[in-house]
Amino acid sequence: MGIASWAGLWFGLALPAIVIMYLFKRKYLDTIVPSHLLWDRVLRNIEANRPWQKLQSRLLLWLQLLAAALLVVALMLPFVWVQGGRQGHTVIIADTSASMSAVLGTEERDKDTPGTTLDRMKKQLQEDIDGMSSGQEVTLLKLGSQPQVLLSREKDRNALKKAVSEMSADYGKAAYRETLSLASALTRNDPEASVEIYTDSQWPEGSGSGNVVFDVPVQVNSIQDEKAGNTAIVQFGVRQDGEEDGVLGIAVVKNYRKDIMETSLDLYGDGQLLASNQVVIEGGKSATVSFGQLDSAEVYRLSLSGEDAYAPDNEAFAFxxxxxxxxxxxxxxxxxxxxxxxxxxxxxxxxxxxxxSTGKNGGSGVPALPDAKPDIIVIDGAEPDFVREGAWRDLLKETPLWTWGGGGEKAQPESGETETLSHPVTRYLSLSEAPTGQLLKREVPVWGEPLLKIGSLPAAYAGKDQGVARLVFLFALEDSDLPLRPEFPILVNNAVEWLQTGQATGIGRVMAGAKLDLPVAADDVEGTWIPQEGFALQAGAGHFSAERKQGVVSSRQMSPGIPGLWRLEVKGSEGAEQRTFLVQVTADPAESAFEGMRQLPVAEIHSDKPAEGSDQMESGSQAGQSDSLISKSRQSLVYPAALLALFVILAEWGVYQRGRSI
Structure with a gap:
């Protein structure tokens, strides 16, 4: 039983008031006296009104107290939890995060049970939909990289089951807290609402779900494989190990299981097996594996063999x-x-x-392009006029660029307070004093982020414009004492390393569904994403068109939603050369860290116990084992309590009419 409004207790003050009234009630005794004693009436009245008389048990008193108590109970809006029978609004949260694609163990499967956790969830959810009452309204939320309302207050079971059957796993960063917040908002101030979560309970600790508060009952339907475990390739990269020593490969592998795991790591270069290593990893530990003297290849693939429940992190690529x-x-x-x-x-x-001027271009005064294409261009001072047109303009457009100072209006910071923001270029730097007293008055473009601020003005910013690195310092070196400081060589080294980032055969690594910048040309009119290797190819992912903007391929693309190696083929206008970009798409690394059954950090559900077996907590605190929450609905006791109070009042009236002898 529960109470919806404790404010009704104020009416309970009527109970002692009734008792006090009986204590001060006039008391008369039926006595036969001679007529000559009538003068004694005044004395008897005074004696009858003496306060704090002995309280006597009277039926009328008990009926009045019972009626007042029933009215107090009715004003407190009591209710009881009853199993099933819901007729209100139910919000269903279906977890489609990457961990839901884990394959069930052979003991957990049969001919009627699908192979993944997501398949089992869909089957159970469809069975539960069949068992719902006809008048129940259901809002179906998909928990993926962003909360998605598939159906709102739907009563048609066939429509609900169809929406469930079309669900697929989302390998991006799952929006756990956002989805719970949406469900909380949809059920707020609705006493007949409830929330049901279908999940594998593998939620990262930093998901923030413990900060969401519900004021309605919540049921967690946990779909788990107790023997599920995972071993993942956490990091993998290659680099040139000298001119003659070949390529060096380094990988970090982690065993999320509780027991020791023995596995084989196979390294391929352009589809050919180059090396293989056996590795034994203790439960909960990581191991670093090296591969030396590898043959040169465009793309390297590291594959983890052996039985594993979660496949998206069993392969990694490096360029x-x-x-x-x-x-x-x-x-x-x-x-x-x-x-x-x-x-x-x-x-x-x-x-x-x-x-x-070199005079090599017919005496035009425009210097010739360098014989070898530079990896980085650094402009010290104002930008020359010749870089704004022709071949020089095209070279600067596709080459990482670092500029110092330039022309334009200058401004003086209102203070010398210097702030160094976190970025690879400012790593190991702590500029506490302003390096200059004048800055170019420019706004940071949309593709850039500030690196250094003096006062409230940006002094340097960096970013990628159409996929090409750009680093801008808004002051000239000759106007600064920065070259005289010991941090200057560190700054230059960091800048060169950052500007070289991505100078490889592939674009690099990106999470599924995340945005990435590509160095597409202005005349690239068509692009197609094609799965090349890995999990995406095994899952049967198909081709799809790249995003376009104003008739050309957009330089900012959303990465494919399935992990693996993807190839983006870009076609320019008629006669232009076709170009190819390779991108490694990964699942959210946080989804790899699971090891069988564990508690789900769902927030506090109600100020009272929402169901039998759940722990009562303060608002906003983290709940305990949510699997103990039982699906129940409220049955109000207000009307029975009020009706019973009415019957007691009628009985009291009957007793009152019969007189004080009762």
Missing amino acids: REEAGSANILLLSSGNLFLEKALQLTGARVTRMDPGA
Whole structure:
């Protein structure tokens, strides 16, 4: 039994008031006296009104107290939890996160039981829909990378079952807290509502679900395989190990199981087996595995063999980084500090004075392009006019660019307070004093993020414009004391490393459903995503078109939703060369960390016990084992209590009419 409004207890003050009234009630005794004693009436009245008389048991008193008590109970809005029989609004949350694609063990499967946790959830959910009452309204929420309302207040069972059958796993970062918050909002101030969650209970600790508060009953239907476990490739990369030593591969593998796991790691290069290692990992531990002297390949694939419940993290891909030091083109009239700092990074620096014409282009005054395409272009000072047109413009458009200062209006910061923001370029730096007193007055573009602020003005920003790295410092080196500081070589080294990021045969790694920047050209009119290798190919993923904007391929694409190696084929206008980008798509790494049964961190559900067996907690605290919550609905006791109070009042009236002798 539960109470919906404790404010009704205030009416309970009527109970002592009734008792006090009986204590002060006039008391008369039936006595036969001679007529000459009538003068004694005044004395008897005074004696009859004496306070705090002995309280006597009277039927009228008990009936009045019972009636008042029943009215108090009715005002408190009492209710009881009853099994089933729901007629109100039920919000169903169907978990489709990546861990739901885990394959059930052979003991958990039979000819009628599907192979994955998601398949089993869909089957159970459809069976539960068949058992719902005809008048029950159901809102179906899909818990994926974002909360999705599939159906709202639907009564048609066939429509609900059809929506359930069309669900598929979402391998991006699951929106656990957002989905619970939406369900809480949909059921708020609705005493007849309830929430049901269908999940494998494998929710990351940082999901924030413990901060969501419900004021309606919640039932968790846990679909789990007690023997499920996972071993995952956490990291994998390759690099050139010297000019003659070949390629070095390094991988980190973690065993999320409780027992020891022995597995085989096979490394392929462009489809050919290059190396294989046996590794034994203790439960809950990680192991680092190295592969040395590998043959050169465009794409490397590391595969984890053996029985494993969760397949999306059993493969990882790496792209060969371009060998050798960076080739940097420095456009500067002369800056010894900057040139030496660039050389200290191991880069080959070619300096070109933009003020001196080489005369190699028919005396036009426009210098010729360098013989070898630079990996990075650094412009010290104002941008030369010749880089805004022709072949130079195209070169700068597709090459990582670092600029210092430039032309335009300048502003002086209102204070010298310097803030260094977190970024790979500012790693290991702590600039506490302003390096300059004047900054170019520019706004940070949409593709950039601030690296350094002086006062409230940005002093440097970085980002990728159409997939190409850009680094901008809004002050000239000659106007700064930064080259004289010990942090300057560190800053230059960080900048060169960051500008070189992604200079490989592939674009890199991205989470499923996340946004990524691609260096597409302005005349690329068509693009197609094609699964190349890995889980996506095994899952039967098909081709689909790339996103377009204003008739051309957008430089900001949403990555495919299924993990694996994907190829983006981009076609330009008629006669243009077709280009290809390789992207490794991964599932959310947090979904890999599961090991069989565990508690689901669902928030506090109600201020009272919503169901038998659940622990009462303070609002907003984290709930205990949610599987103990039983599906129940409220049955109000207000009307029975009020009706009973009415019968007692009628009985009291009958007693009152019969007189005080009772």
